[in-house]
Amino acid sequence: MSLREPPAWDGPSADPNDEQFGDIVEPITLDHASEFDTVLVGEPYDGAVIGRRGAREGPTALREALTGVKTHHFDAGPVESVGDLGDVEVLDGDVSTVQESIREITREIHASDALPIFLGGDNSLTYPNAAPLLSESLGVVNFDAHLDCREVRGEPTSGTPYRQLHEAGLDAYACVGARHFETSTAYAEYVDEQGGEIVTSEAVGDDVESAAERALDAMAGVDTVYVSVDLDVLDATAAPGVSAPTPGGLTTRELFRMLRIVAADDRVAGFEVVEYAPPLDSRELTAAAGARAIAHFLSAYDGDSS
Template sequence: MSGLTDPPRWDGPSADPNDEQFGDIVEPATLASAGEYAAVLVGEPYDGAVIGRRGAREGPAAIRRELAGTKTHHVERGPVRSVGDLGDIDLPDGDVATVQAAVRETVAAVHDADAVPVFLGGDNSLTFPNAAPLLERGRLGALSFDAHLDCRAVRDGPTSGTPYRQLHEAGLDAFAVVGARHFETSTAYHEYVAERGGRVTTPEAVRADPIAAVEDALDALEGVDAVYVSLDLDVLEAAAAPGVSAPTPGGVTTRELFAMLGRAAADDRVAGFEVVECAPPLEDGDRTARAAAHAVAHVLSGLAVGR
């Protein structure tokens, strides 16, 4: 049993025959065929662990919809090719720990397929099972684009605020956060990251030079065999991504984020990417899902450069 639902049908909505959109090139895939693609999409419709406002379970469908209408051509890298869709993870009923265990089992099989998984979330609690199978394959670094550090202690069970504490306790070798806000994460958690050699980069540093900021974060992951990249959409300025669990002012711009994601994905150590906390019910319109879809497009384009 794969633990995956059947992938949806993809169609590009444009009537212009010269338009090529992701809806025209994404193909249904299975675990057996995943190795035929450079990257495979995996949906994770779950928000049972959110500390703040829920709604992220509707993220995968909204991101797919917006991505289907996004054109495939990057001005500098050319068109994106070779993308499959494995469908959604078939999530069980139960508490967060039960869901994490089931996701980890399915995701391990996805990582075994010879393609880079791109997880469409869903809430941040699934970062742990999405990345944990990579810990069994060598030294792992995590690169997180997030307004928060998400290193809360796991006292009464895991939440969307605990994934990097869980990964550290499971053996994470290196950690870098880009876009972390002032006054959003408590001193104890900053100290936790610092004590483990983590690198934290603020939006001010990103604004000065986005590429230098992400390269500095990648340098902090020197010596690892694989890099797992996570995008929590609350890293963006709240006006650009209002449909998230915890929108806050002072974030990075979409332009800065897309440039950093493309550069990060071009690192040939990248073994997985996720976009989390896209919660369409929490906004009027589709700004957040559209930003998420373009983020995925930039990652897919960057992956093509790095391989």
Template sequence: MTGLTDPAPWEGPSSDPNDEQFGDVVEAADLDSAGEYDAVLVGEPYDGAVIGRPGAREGPAAIRRELAGTKTHHVERGAVDSVADLGDVEIPPGGVERVQNAVRSVTTDIHATNTVPVFLGGDNSLTVPNAAPLLTHSTVGAISFDAHLDCRAVRDAPTSGTPYRQLHRAGLDTLAVVGARHFETSTAYHDYLAEQGGRVLPPDAVGGDPLGAVDEALAALGDVDAVYVSLDLDVLEAAAAPGVSAPTPGGLTTRELFRMLGRVAGDPRVAGFEVVECAPPLDDGTRTARVGARAVAHFLSGLGAAR
């Protein structure tokens, strides 16, 4: 039992023989073969912990569908290859803690392979099991592209708003949040993050110099051994990504986000990446899923999966 479903076949929809799309290059893999690839995709169809509006359980399928039709060529880095799909994590019934524990048993095995996992969410509560296995062997810093800090106190049960409080308790060394909105997260949680030595870069600190901003975020992590990167699509301006649990105005542009993802992926300490809170039932057409797919493509191009 691997806790993973069999990956569905990938196929590029273009009829042009000169087109190479992700659907043409992503291969099916399992845990035994995962280490042969630079990166592996892992779906996490779950939204049982979301604070806002549900729908993110449909995110993995939608992001895969949009990615399959996305061309592999980055203008500056060349074409992406060496990517596989491990299928979806099997989500058990029950409460959030049970789900987090079950997912962690799978992600622990994935992190043990010689590849970088790219988790397709799913809600932000699964950031905990996605990143926690790294804490057992390394010092770890996280970069979170998010409109919110997600460090609420855990009360009755974990939620999509508590992952970084949980990870700090488990040993996360430091956190930098890029794109957090003014007037969106309460003072108590900003104070908490400051007490943990965290760094917050709001959208106006990114505009004009996104590469400088992400370099500042990486520098804020210090000399940690591993870096985990999380993208909550609500970090974007609401018009660019309406299909999220909690869209808010004043966010990043897609151009800023894509440049930063390509940059951060080039850090050799990066040990995992996730895209969360893509909720197709809340979307305007396929706008948000398409942005999520492009975000994955930009991350992969920066990771070094380019020929």
């Protein structure tokens, strides 16, 4: 398993005062990852998607969208110190083989001092992205319309990563933005049996800060927190370019606010944005939302505290 050479970054604005992510992200090799607070890692794979495919094109499109996003957050100031390791070279094979081969490289990335930001790719890769962190007590905050804790029947899918992580020793789990009538009773009961927390999209709409705090309260006692954003957590009007867009989801503003709250937790050790499928997008709405989700997360993450 290896990483492809990262692309060049260049902000598209002609105004020299417009510092954009294209101006600050530096293509790097894994040997230099420790010199950066955060590193981007693309995962062009959608071989395990239950619904509509297209997420293999997500990493390139998310980078393109992020390139033109300005680095300044009014409260936190500019984002700095971001490297790009390029894309994981995904081998041919069944899903289990792909997961194990990707886990080899994610283990090396986690071993550096930089926080990895995985650009998906489908949700099945959450398992190899987070699994190297199971050497310590680990909790996952999952922003998602679905619980993704299906049983593995034959091969893993985009709906099985949290079942796999629980069976491998996951200590805590919170799903934020889950939708009524999008999850089977058996899976809701499974999460309850594991002691997990389900924060519905309605609860987020009632009180964003309280919803984020409920998720973090569920992480009590763990040493490490991994954060996942499946872009189908957003309402279909904001994110049509996903495998399973549905109504009743979060607004972008709600998601961005919660990401800043969670990213400020000094136990955060990994972040991902998954399930963006450019061929299914409309007017690049989902790309814009995904890129800004990354920017908001970075604005609150303190590389010196983890």
